[in-house]
Amino acid sequence: MRFQYDYSHKKIDGTVTDRSRCAVTSLCIVLLIFGCVTFLTGASGESERDSDVASKVRSLEGLKFEAQKERNLAALDALFDDGLMWVDANGNLSTKAGYMERIHQSASSQLRIESMTVRVFDQMAIVVGIYDEGGIRNNRPSRQRCRFIDTWTLKRDKWVLIAATATSTIT
Amino acid sequence: MKAARRVVILLCLLVVHGNAQSRAEAESRVLALERLWGEAAQMRDIRALASIFDESLIYVHIDGRLMTKAEVLTDTKALDPVDIVVDSSVARAHGRVVVVTGILHLKGVEAGKPYLRYGRYLDTWILSGDHWLCVSSMTTPIKK
Numbered sequence: 001m002r003f004q005y006d007y008s009h010k011k012i013d014g015t016v017t018d019r020s021r022c023a024v025t026s027l028c029i030v031l032l033i034f035g036c037v038t039f040l041t042g043a044s045g046e047s048e049r050d051s052d053v054a055s056k057v058r059s060l061e062g063l064k065f066e067a068q069k070e071r072n073l074a075a076l077d078a079l080f081d082d083g084l085m086w087v088d089a090n091g092n093l094s095t096k097a098g099y100m101e102r103i104h105q106s107a108s109s110q111l112r113i114e115s116m117t118v119r120v121f122d123q124m125a126i127v128v129g130i131y132d133e134g135g136i137r138n139n140r141p142s143r144q145r146c147r148f149i150d151t152w153t154l155k156r157d158k159w160v161l162i163a164a165t166a167t168s169t170i171t
Numbered sequence: 172m173k174a175a176r177r178v179v180i181l182l183c184l185l186v187v188h189g190n191a192q193s194r195a196e197a198e199s200r201v202l203a204l205e206r207l208w209g210e211a212a213q214m215r216d217i218r219a220l221a222s223i224f225d226e227s228l229i230y231v232h233i234d235g236r237l238m239t240k241a242e243v244l245t246d247t248k249a250l251d252p253v254d255i256v257v258d259s260s261v262a263r264a265h266g267r268v269v270v271v272t273g274i275l276h277l278k279g280v281e282a283g284k285p286y287l288r289y290g291r292y293l294d295t296w297i298l299s300g301d302h303w304l305c306v307s308s309m310t311t312p313i314k315k
Contacts, residue, residue: 083263085272091291091313093272119227119306121297124268126307128229128237147231149309151295153265162263163270165293167311169235 053159054118057125057152060159061116064150065131069111071103080161081153087165089146109135114145123154130170144168198262201269201296201303205262208305209255217244224305225297231309233277233290253279267298275310289313 060079067075077100084096094102116129127150134143147170151163204223211219221244228240238246260273270293277288290310296303 081265083265085261085263085270085293087272087291087293087309087311089311091289091311093291119229121306123266124295124297124306126229126295128231128307147235147237147309149229149231149293149295149307151268151270151307153268155265162265162268163272163293163295165291165309165311167231167235167309169233169312171235 050120053120053125057118057120057127057159058116060152060161061113061118061127061129061150064161065111065113068103069109071106071108073100073104076100076103081155084161085163089144089166089168107136109133125152125159126150127152131166145170194264197264197269197298197303201264201271202260202262204296204303204305205257205260205271205273205294209257212247213253213255215247215250217248220244220247223303225299228305229307233275233288233310233312251280253277269296269303270294271296274313 063075064079066072067079080096080099082096084099086094086096086099088094110133112132114130114132116127119126119128128148130145130147132143132145134141136142146166146168148164148166150161150165152159153162207219208223210216211223221240224240224243226240228243230238230240230243232238232246236242254277256276256278258274258276260271262269262271272291272293275288275290275292277286277290279286290312292308292310294308295306297306
C-alpha cells in the first residue's frame with residue numbers, strides 16, 4: 001500500500017513552500033531568543049549567587065575580626081573549621097585549638113580592616129585584604145599593618161574558615 | 172533482618188573508606204604538584220608553572236608583593252638562579268579544596284650579595300575539572 005502525502009505547505013515533489021520556510025525561520029528565531037534568555041539568566045544567576053556569597057563571606061570576615069578583638073571564643077569556634085590552619089604574621093602555624101588558646105591568653109587588641117576583596121570559586125571563597133592591629137606587647141604599645149589571605153568553604157550549608165595567613169611585610 | 176543490617180554497615184564502611192581514600196589521594200596529588208612547583212620555579216619552567224596556577228591566582232611574595240599570575244610568571248622568568256628547599260609540608264583536603272603549608276628555604280644572590288630567607292607558605296588549591304589549580308599563595312617571612 002502506498003501513501004501519498006499532500007500537506008498544504010508542501011508540494012508533492014518535495015519542495016518547501018514559502019509558508020513552511022517562514023515557519024522554520026520563526027522556530028529558529030524563537031529558539032535563538034530562548035537560548036539567549038537562558039544563557040543570560042544563567043550567567044546573571046551565577047554572578048548574583050557569587051555576589052551573594054561574597055557579601056556573606058564579607059560579613060563573616062567582619063564577625064571574625066570583631067570576635068578576635070573581643071576574644072569571643074564561642075563566636076570564633078562557630079566560624080572556624082576543626083581542621084583550620086592558621087599562620088600568624090610571624091610565620092607560626094597553629095591549629096584551631098592552639099589559636100583559640102592563644103586568643104584566650106592574649107591581651108585585648110584593636111583590629112581594623114583597612115581593605116578587603118572577596119573572590120568566589122564555587123563552594124570556596126578567598127579573601128585578601130589588609131588589617132591594622134594595635135595593642136600592648138611587652139608592656140609597650142605596638143602597632144602593625146598586615147596583609148592577610150583567608151580561605152572559606154561551604155560545609156553542611158555553613159561557611160567556615162579553613163585557612164588564614166598573614167604577613168607584616170607589605171610592599 | 173540481620174543480613175540487611177550487615178549490608179547497611181558494610182555500605183557505611185565503604186563510604187567512609189572511600190572518603191578517606193579520596194581525601195588522601197587529593198592531598199598526595201597536591202603535594203606532588205607543590206614539589207613540581209618548586210622544581211619548575213628553580214628551572215624557570217614558565218609553561219609548567221602556568222599550568223598549575225589558576226588565572227585569578229592571588230600571590231603574596233615573601234618580600235610582601237601582591238602579584239597576579241602574569242606577574243609571578245614574568246618575575247620567575249627574570250629571576251636570578253635560586254635554590255629552593257621545602258620542608259615540613261602538610262596538606263589538608265576539604266572536599267574539592269586542599270590547603271598546604273610548609274617551610275621554604277630560599278638561597279640565592281641578589282644585587283651581588285648572597286641571601287638566605289626562610290618563610291612559612293600557605294597555598295590553597297581547588298579541583299577544576301580533573302586538574303588541581305593553585306588559587307592563592309602567601310609566604311610569611313620567618314625571622315631567625
